Amino acid sequence: MIEINLVAYFLDTAVYVGIYSILTLSLNLEYGFTGLLNFGKVAFFMIGAYVSALLTVAGAPYAVGLLGGMVVSALSGLLMSLPALRLREDYLAIVMLVFGETIRIVLKNEIWIAGGPFGVTGIPPAFAFLRAIDTEEFYIAINVVIVYGILLVLYVLLETLVNSPYGRILRGIREDEQATQCLGKNTIRCMAQIFVIGSGVAGVAGSLYAQYVGYISTRMFLPIVTFTVMVMCILGGSGNNRGAILGALIMVGLERGTRIAKDYIGVPIDPQNLMYILTGTLMVLFLFYRPSGMLKEKPVKQDRQK
Amino acid sequence: MRKMTGLLTLKGVRKSFDGLRVVDGVSLEVKSTKIVGLIGPNGSGKTTLFNTISGVYKPDIGEVYFNKERIDRLPPHEIYEKGLVRSFQIPRLFGKMTVLDNMMIAGRNQIGDGLTNVFLRKGKWKAQESELHEKAMGILEFLMLGDLSEARPDEISGGQIKLLEIGRAMMSDPQMILLDEPAAGVNPILARQIFDRIVELRDGKGITFFIIEHRIEFLLNLVDWVHVMHKGRIIADGPPHSISEDGRVVKAYLGA
Numbered sequence: 001m002i003e004i005n006l007v008a009y010f011l012d013t014a015v016y017v018g019i020y021s022i023l024t025l026s027l028n029l030e031y032g033f034t035g036l037l038n039f040g041k042v043a044f045f046m047i048g049a050y051v052s053a054l055l056t057v058a059g060a061p062y063a064v065g066l067l068g069g070m071v072v073s074a075l076s077g078l079l080m081s082l083p084a085l086r087l088r089e090d091y092l093a094i095v096m097l098v099f100g101e102t103i104r105i106v107l108k109n110e111i112w113i114a115g116g117p118f119g120v121t122g123i124p125p126a127f128a129f130l131r132a133i134d135t136e137e138f139y140i141a142i143n144v145v146i147v148y149g150i151l152l153v154l155y156v157l158l159e160t161l162v163n164s165p166y167g168r169i170l171r172g173i174r175e176d177e178q179a180t181q182c183l184g185k186n187t188i189r190c191m192a193q194i195f196v197i198g199s200g201v202a203g204v205a206g207s208l209y210a211q212y213v214g215y216i217s218t219r220m221f222l223p224i225v226t227f228t229v230m231v232m233c234i235l236g237g238s239g240n241n242r243g244a245i246l247g248a249l250i251m252v253g254l255e256r257g258t259r260i261a262k263d264y265i266g267v268p269i270d271p272q273n274l275m276y277i278l279t280g281t282l283m284v285l286f287l288f289y290r291p292s293g294m295l296k297e298k299p300v301k302q303d304r305q306k
Numbered sequence: 307m308r309k310m311t312g313l314l315t316l317k318g319v320r321k322s323f324d325g326l327r328v329v330d331g332v333s334l335e336v337k338s339t340k341i342v343g344l345i346g347p348n349g350s351g352k353t354t355l356f357n358t359i360s361g362v363y364k365p366d367i368g369e370v371y372f373n374k375e376r377i378d379r380l381p382p383h384e385i386y387e388k389g390l391v392r393s394f395q396i397p398r399l400f401g402k403m404t405v406l407d408n409m410m411i412a413g414r415n416q417i418g419d420g421l422t423n424v425f426l427r428k429g430k431w432k433a434q435e436s437e438l439h440e441k442a443m444g445i446l447e448f449l450m451l452g453d454l455s456e457a458r459p460d461e462i463s464g465g466q467i468k469l470l471e472i473g474r475a476m477m478s479d480p481q482m483i484l485l486d487e488p489a490a491g492v493n494p495i496l497a498r499q500i501f502d503r504i505v506e507l508r509d510g511k512g513i514t515f516f517i518i519e520h521r522i523e524f525l526l527n528l529v530d531w532v533h534v535m536h537k538g539r540i541i542a543d544g545p546p547h548s549i550s551e552d553g554r555v556v557k558a559y560l561g562a
Contacts, residue, residue, distance in 0.1 A: 157425070160425065160428070165416045165419050165424075166421055166423075168403070169411065172400050172403070174402075175400035175403065179399075180411070181382045182361075182382045182391075182392060183386060183478075184384075184387050185419065300410075
């Protein structure tokens with residue numbers, strides 16, 4: 001009989017919800033607000049994770065790893081925006097998807113970069129003192145604090161951004177880029193900036209993930225991650241940052257819930273498949289009956305004076 | 307070389323698509339604080355000419371001057387910042403944004419349009435936002451759209467959309483507005499109201515208008531000057547009464 005640590009399990013779920021929330025917030029900025037269909041989101045999550053992991057394994061403090069992951073990821077976003085912004089939305093999606101897969105396959109085959117298929121092992125946790133602590137709950141609880149602290153900061157910054165005149169330009173680009181340009185806005189510059197910010201935020205999520213799990217390999221960064229995040233964004237409500245977080249909560253809950261459920265109810269199918277079936281069904285139902293997601297997009301906040 | 311006296315001056319502007327000369331050597335002048343019409347049969351190149359003036363297309367050859375400054379190599383957003391604004395033939399409003407946000411996005415020189423300013427100069431742009439809000443509401447009232455500020459363009463009528471498109475152009479206090487068929491698909495009463503507003507704006511704020519319109523019966527009562535376009539060229543121009551009697555114009559329209 002295996003003893004299950006329930007407290008650790010719930011805290012662990014919370015950490016995953018937090019990390020996915022950050023990732024969904026970044027996609028929401030690009031897709032939800034600006035309409036940029038980034039099918040390569042996982043690439044920037046992966047770049048953040050690898051850069052941060054390699055730096056901290058080499059002995060750098062965690063802050064350096066986090067910053068490094070964020071900056072390299074943001075720069076990759078800038079680099080990708082150069083070809084991507086010349087493309088229409090569906091082609092943009094394809095290019096980004098290919099970019100993510102290219103990076104992943106190179107990392108998998110070039111063992112000298114980061115261990116190839118064996119991945120990077122022994123990634124130190126964010127705080128060195130955590131290594132001395134042997135209770136699992138405490139270790140995870142500290143991670144909850146770190147992840148949610150960063151999530152809160154990012155949430156506040158992104159909310160400020162999307163509720164400003166700049167945020168209005170982003171929505172304008174989503175609705176009609178050329179018309180936005182004809183209203184005096186430098187849309188190309190805005191979209192490049194959004195790719196940089198979105199990628200940087202995804203890099204932060206990757207860095208948090210790497211230090212929490214302690215081990216990363218290319219198997220963790222398949223395109224399905226991007227699509228999962230996309231589902232979180234659409235279910236929760238694209239163009240609504242709280243919706244993004246809610247979407248992450250639901251999807252992680254669904255994934256874990258189906259695994260638990262199999263012990264209590266006799267499901268004749270693999271729980272992993274049950275999750276995919278439920279996700280697909282939910283997606284279809286939402287797109288038919290509530291395309292705006294659970295939480296609707298709100299207009300740019302005004303201090304409405306009467 | 308002729309001296310430039312107009313607010314907007316075009317010199318030999320040509321624009322081709324796959325060898326087809328849609329705009330074929332157009333030279334014209336629009337004088338300040340006038341309402342100037344541009345008429346011509348379908349496919350004569352009017353909208354392409356507007357697109358070339360507003361920077362959506364770059365002319366193959368020829369020059370465009372606004373306030374004696376050459377603008378034909380500038381991107382659309384820089385031309386807008388110079389005070390030359392255009393509307394679209396098929397209104398291109400932001401369907402999922404409120405009427406108010408559709409108006410406010412059009413404000414010129416907004417501090418909060420810059421990414422770093424959003425965080426570093428929050429007080430400044432917040433103050434600007436309330437000014438912009440007040441201004442937008444003023445214009446919406448003027449266009450009889452005041453009650454719809456929180457609605458979305460998807461939810462209002464076609465005529466109101468046309469008005470909103472004009473309102474959006476007014477937000478930036480432009481010197482000149484290019485209107486592409488402001489009365490198309492609008493009932494005659496509302497069309498007359500739209501044109502009344504245009505005259506008020508010229509007289510009250512000194513805005514210059516350059517208007518494409520198919521409803522010549524409205525246009526000729528309104529404008530100070532008309533240019534007639536046919537197959538990419540300006541075939542006639544003059545005060546409205548002379549144009550309506552011009553044989554070339556009748557021929558271009560009737561194809562006789």
